[in-house]
Amino acid sequence: MKIGILTSGGDCPGLNAVIRGAVLKGDRVYGDEFVGFRYGWRGVVEGDMVPLDRHTVRGLSRQGGTILGSSRTNPFEGEGGGPENIQRMMDVNGIDAMIAIGGEGTLTAARRLVDEGGINVIGVPKTIDNDLAATDYSFGFDTAVEIATEAIDRLRTTAESHQRCMIVEVMGRHVGWIALHSGMAGGAHAILIPERPQSIEQICEWVLHVRDRGRAPVVVVSEGFHLDTMEEAHSHKGLDAFNRPRLGGIGELLAPMIEERTGIESRATVIGHIQRGGVPSAYDRVLATRLGIAAVDAAQTRQWGSMVSLKGTDVEIVSIADATGGLNTVPDYRYDEAAVLFG
Amino acid sequence: MKIGILTSGGDCPGLNAVIRGAVLKGDRVYGDEFVGFRYGWRGVVEGDMVPLDRHTVRGLSRQGGTILGSSRTNPFEGEGGGPENIQRMMDVNGIDAMIAIGGEGTLTAARRLVDEGGINVIGVPKTIDNDLAATDYSFGFDTAVEIATEAIDRLRTTAESHQRCMIVEVMGRHVGWIALHSGMAGGAHAILIPERPQSIEQICEWVLHVRDRGRAPVVVVSEGFHLDTMEEAHSHKGLDAFNRPRLGGIGELLAPMIEERTGIESRATVIGHIQRGGVPSAYDRVLATRLGIAAVDAAQTRQWGSMVSLKGTDVEIVSIADATGGLNTVPDYRYDEAAVLFG
Amino acid sequence: MKIGILTSGGDCPGLNAVIRGAVLKGDRVYGDEFVGFRYGWRGVVEGDMVPLDRHTVRGLSRQGGTILGSSRTNPFEGEGGGPENIQRMMDVNGIDAMIAIGGEGTLTAARRLVDEGGINVIGVPKTIDNDLAATDYSFGFDTAVEIATEAIDRLRTTAESHQRCMIVEVMGRHVGWIALHSGMAGGAHAILIPERPQSIEQICEWVLHVRDRGRAPVVVVSEGFHLDTMEEAHSHKGLDAFNRPRLGGIGELLAPMIEERTGIESRATVIGHIQRGGVPSAYDRVLATRLGIAAVDAAQTRQWGSMVSLKGTDVEIVSIADATGGLNTVPDYRYDEAAVLFG
């Protein structure tokens, strides 16, 4: 079988390990041949591809980024896309199947290609934020949590030295998993996530409680968190007419609000892109390698439209539809479990 | 409720995070009072304990080791032990329940104390090696894998520079999980685990295959691995009359055997105790904190004889008997999955 | 002798190691007694102090932050300050000498206290930015460079995956040492420092050259860098009427300018406070410990007004005046040495 692989969407530690796992398994066990599409769906649409063999994937388990490049191109948007063109590109190049490694958008596109175009696609879930349903975790998330936690550890000592409140903004546009885990790991005094809006009064109550115990408050906030009443933010002139923070992100918005209400000097730090680049953690390397291996197994058994996923300690095959049916949000019992440690 | 906590057996990153999680939850939600027994069961038997409060556990999520100390004392061995003495010690000190954090030995003792003495004990599984059944993973294992993987990454560059074979011995007396995961993460060319004895011929075949591809072989071996025929080892005089390696461990035994058979300069490195000390990974901090919280919940609901465990993404309550009924060995399908990458 | 220690100014990894080195040497060799002033000069002015003994400094070599706390209080400003009050506070508490650990402001104040008030002060240089003259390096700088370099390593893989230009803003208000060293270590394609203003044309030329070679440009910029003509920036509306960047710092200013001129998607990341908190590097622990030891030696020999400093591999005693006489800027030959690697 000749299999094309693509990586799509934002960078994520472990992408290369998936590619390596797939190529090594396919090459050695099934005698598959591989090509890599360059820059995600763009390479598919444009027929831009490179051969992938055993030698190409050498040492990739520990290499961050993706050797194939990535983009946010969607095969159903713009010119040249759509199932017909993709099938034609595959036919011309003798490609039997595709392994699409990506997030919600990529997997939805993959599913439509299968459903609407009968194209042979296997999905591999990729999400720093851990926002995909139908998989316990995906690769990249553990690395992101580790990096955010190390940052919190460092910021904490400075908070204590200066009796400051530190607001640490981590990734998580729609779900709060990175904030929840890095906050628990780093011993945060408040964790603010998109799923659970809070009032500025509640946040300041936690902050003041910490100060009253003689400590320096550390608040971890997902980029997608919002206050439960935006009037507060508006009255502070921190939000523009479109409800977006005027300066930077939510961390930059909260810091002056907390400082004004509590009198505690407050500083925001945005961890940013370092959460999604560089050497993957061992956990993510193992998971990504296993997902790559399983994706080739799924292709071998022609389970088009399926996605590989982690369930407990096992890698399983599920329907892409299961993964794209809804967000994997932080459930209340997980947030409440962590909230015991707040304040 | 007044609850005593003890940590027993070998050191493991996350012990302090369990203690912290338990104390914070019990103190804030249930109004529990806590004491810590010093040096495991020894402190129980001798009534050696210290009060544990919110202040004591400050900052513990990221601190390696155990503030309570540990030992390998077994409450059923030696003088002073047994259920009666322990119940008496608890009565004298007004202790209602115990949380015992430990491995197979500790949990078995805990179970006997419940079964034979009617003592109120909750177990928390602790195992660097990941050898306990009834929990997907336990804390400490992820940190150990991460440290071993970093070591493999470092050793690999030296192997390549000198065209050497590197044999990396990691922990795992009875099960090969650390070797399996760190070997997959580090891109090892052979992984040798207790569950799957191999012949020296097979090992050398992998090693030579790597060399023939122009690369430097990296072999990861669990300390508990043994060759499938010990004659080989005996004829090499590497084993003594009791079948133990004469010099150091299995890594030191294999290096000269591989060098002699393949002609490739071979060096063994034993990662050793650094796998079980120091700052826990974020993964282990989160897991340990959650287990500590759940242990107090289990005490609150008086589920004596139960153990907290990880199932998928959830922390659940199981019977200690389930955890101590058998080793959590690496199943064949997991080893075979990894073996595709060998050679 | 009874010696008071204070830490002043921004946080810096190694502060605690200085305290530990001083206390252990003084306690063991000279029989000194120590107190720590809390929150820098504020503690001196207010007589807020805690005893420091062998037990207090246990484990401090690897602990970030400062157990004494810090502030930006200046003894010559506000009420209650000035040499007379400080001498009175010392007399009342029986303090014979002070060790002041801080940057330019603290050392200048220390020098005035000696010169104008005849107060017994020894200085220890503290600067993340490495901007103090009269010492080869000071503690904290190596840790900051290491953290910035790790961040650059991570950001680079994302840059390559997305064919982006990454602008990394590091600390360095007046001098470019952190940018120079982390940029060299991380293989940056341009390094922008306060000492060497550049035109936006030159920066874009470097960036385009990198792109033309098929790579993703990485630009490291000190927070204190400015373009050599501010008209550029003004015309771009990135600067306000006071010549300050409108949004965030210089990185946020450069990113859209580079993107507009080169057509390469550009993203800024601000490393921020994580550069100055947390566990010090081994290099900084050794240096800080040695400086602490030497400060007590200088007190013992009553070299008031002197400062401990690193010269080559040796710790020496210099005049505080030498350190505060001018900034330790990046010399041209060092910048030009690095510039060979640009583009």
Add this chain to the structure above:
Amino acid sequence: MKIGILTSGGDCPGLNAVIRGAVLKGDRVYGDEFVGFRYGWRGVVEGDMVPLDRHTVRGLSRQGGTILGSSRTNPFEGEGGGPENIQRMMDVNGIDAMIAIGGEGTLTAARRLVDEGGINVIGVPKTIDNDLAATDYSFGFDTAVEIATEAIDRLRTTAESHQRCMIVEVMGRHVGWIALHSGMAGGAHAILIPERPQSIEQICEWVLHVRDRGRAPVVVVSEGFHLDTMEEAHSHKGLDAFNRPRLGGIGELLAPMIEERTGIESRATVIGHIQRGGVPSAYDRVLATRLGIAAVDAAQTRQWGSMVSLKGTDVEIVSIADATGGLNTVPDYRYDEAAVLFG
């Protein structure tokens, strides 16, 4: 000019950064052409070389090991060596000069090639152990110290948990720099180096003193340390007839001796090869890059027989003879400075 580069002797983090620095400077500024000899002097003798250009050295500043490979071949030993053959190989391949990156043996050979054969060689000092004179530090040392320090940090928590004495064996065959710096950084209670033999009584006195203060002793020992009377060791049967430890190294020898005399459970850990492989620290990357750049400058100015070295903050050109004239041992005042912290 056409310049050949070789790396020789044991692996050392930063070798690749030297190569990169040299090639980029030579290529861009002087229009030099480069080849790399494979596996050190062996490649020189055998004429085994590969072209090195800008593309080859991409990303090398952060890559451990050496892309050229290394060996312990000496050009003055065995067949094929000697100045005449090397000059002939250079003439045949049109090579004008050589940059030899290596330790004492390599630099001595380089010097003889210049002195006896009039060959154009520039030396770059490479030593994990920091045992070369005429340079303040060389690359690789800082990384080794950092790795050893991280290991000590991890081992310490286990020591405390189990009230054990931990003996940590680090590299340093003839000089104790790694032990001295990692021991100071890690807060060791005794540091044992080749330059300062100690009696087992003195060592146990330090160990017992630590125990009496309620702490767990950590002893850092260079592999080349020896007790000041070997009778002790002999009577313990730890040494064989050739005065070499019977089992493993000095750490394995000391552990049972300390345990027997003090009654404190004692464990040895050998950090081993992980000290010399993998990603270099930022410090080492900067230093190595600068040395590579300076080596090409020295070639350009035809300073044959010279070596690049670090003096304070500057890279200078010295005579190879200065570097090979004697070991860079730990001076007494540095050991005594650290010894204040023992016990």
